Amino acid sequence: MQIETADQLNTAVRSGFTARYIEQEEARLRREISSIADRIIQSGRALKWVWLAGPSSSGKTTFTRKLSRELGRRGIRTHPISLDNYFVNRALTPRDAKGEYDYEHIDALDLTLLERHIDDLSGGKTIELPHFKFLHGKREFRGELLKLQSNELALIEGIHGLNPRLTSFVDPRHSFKIYICARTTLKIDHQTRISTTDHRMLRRMIRDFNYRGHTVEKSFSLWPSVRAGEDRWIFPFQPLADIEFNSAMGYELPVLKPLAEPLIRALPRSHPGIKKARELLELLGCFEGISKSIVPKDSILQEFIETPD
Template identity: 30%
Template sequence: MAVQNRIRKVRKRDRSLVAFDQGRIIHAILRAVQSVGGFSLDHVPGVNERLFSYGDDEHIAEFLSDVVVATLNRDQRHWIANFPPTVEEIQDTVVHVLRSFGFVTVADAYECWRWGKYWVRAGAITMDEFVGNGYPVPLHHETLAWNREHGCDTVAGLNEIVRLGHLPELVAAATERYERSVDEAATAVLARAATGDLRVIWVSGPSSSGKTTTTVKLLQRLRKEGLEFLMLNLDDYFWPLVEHPTDWLNDRNFETPEALDIQTINRHLRALLDGQAIQKPIYSFKEGRRVGTKLVRLKEGQLLLLDCLHGLYPPLTTGIAREAMFWLYIEAANMLYEGDGTSERLTQFTDVRLLRRMLRDVKHRNHPPLQTLLHWHYVRSGELFSIIPLMGLADHVVNGGMPFDLPVLKPFFLPDGIWPKPEEVAPYDTFLDARIRYRRIGSLLGQVAGLTLWEAEDHALIPGDHLVREFIGGTTLQIPHNE
């Protein structure tokens, strides 16, 4: 489909003007598409199936690039040679078009690549630390090989394990693998601490990857070796609610790093490391504002330990020497193919994290599941900007994804659990991101052989100190608070 193009130039990041080349848009889209295995991964009946009549991935990419051009043409300023669209405006439009046609996975890959290259240009990461579309190949290959060895690399295989009563063996094996990874993290921290340079440990990673439990387990190991810590609750640095405007759903974006007072956090961290006392804010989430302060000082020999979504975000650590910090990254990757694996379509890691967060939000934040579903686009936007593209900075990665997540989570959602009813979701049918995730996850849950609630709550099957208990409840771990 040919479109009229009135755009002749593009403003580069150094403000110079170059000729507009639609082919670059097609290439960028195709690169994202190929990195996730094709547009077919995002085929959604009733949403974008007609686009597949255009033919192969290249022809679909060409059509989408035409829509990008048509969208850019709507701003008449772009018709003037000296006021063309910027590179960032074009990239924003590509993301908008991809998501508007339901290509969520492709859009995620495009965004992660986009922001990763942004951080490379900013000098925050090197090309060796660049993670491309956000799927770390070595970790995923290792996870897939482990799952194949244990017969849980497909939904069909996982269902067979559940039906034959072999889930306890899988839980034990997966737990041993996870605990060994935490052991390795502790060993790496101790090695760094022995140099005398280590001052700060960051535990970072995307939402509901298992940071809290992993932080507690790491603390247990390190304290046994004589290390002492000061933990700061960075949630106390949220801006007041009046500075978080609501959107059309009456929702607020707390998932961006700038929802926190980054400059004050950085200033306080540097002051603590210099031996000074700080007046740390105390934030009331009930009132939506800071209600006081608390005097905090780092004692002699103590290390700072910070559990923070955005711990890798460069402005947080400006002025702090790299050798003084250890970054632990918690991923939640589990390589699980749909059905019997013949389709070669992987289930989405983000869907499991969304289920985990829904359950946690219900249990601990009194948020209805539908609210979490409608909010998830903010979660993804934040982590694709300042979390996942920066994972290459991590000194150690722990995989908090479990091969038995879905069977354990299912009884809390279906058939009589907290999964939103179709009539609850119906008023938001035009909210395409939520609609696609709702249909995809609902279909996946329907294919999984779940446990009973009694089985999921049984500590003989899933120990009380297990990472999954952070979400399904029943944890026996003591969660530390701010000191």
């Protein structure tokens, strides 16, 4: 449909072409995921581990699930493993220079447990997977067992998925690495690009409000440390990836608009993030809103807009 700017998208929305554009964008992502699955199979390596990493709210979790299904259609059984479940209990989380919990730090993960589990899986042993409860800040075990067969793949997903401190746990000849980003290609106009970080912040704000119990104040307070953590722990390892996947879709901001605007407007004017809040409201003001009900149930965007049952 050749939609490149906010005005062109707004025209499509007002003209009743929203569903067509959404399907076009979703089909493009499906083709790309299918291509990545083919690339993994055709890599020529005796693969055992697929590492998936990317910055906050890039869509890692849903991409991993979709890739798992694509590989399954090709006869490859996979086992997704989320690094988020390897967080240490909150009291053991490293702190930053301000004394706040640094959730982006690599030592916020229990690397000892992760290495032991990967060693056990490599040796054909059974492990019990952990589960981290974000609302309580504690890890628990629920009897979820995993044994990796010789012809199966582990899909290990998390912000640190390309960090050599993790990937060095296995033989690199048996690994395939994927970097997931959310680079918005839509523009405000032909000269003004949309910030990728602003796009991800809107995704994260809505998701964390719905699933992690975060107030809008907490979302704005945490974002600077999230960005600093990305610069330190994620972006430097991007060149190590075998392939890159961009999860951003052109129709997202109109969907995020009616969900994010009430949250942003609730931010107290005295909050340090008020300047960024005004910038986000100005950005969203460029778009006609779209109801989230029109988003396909299997869309990557659902990771950020769906609400818990």
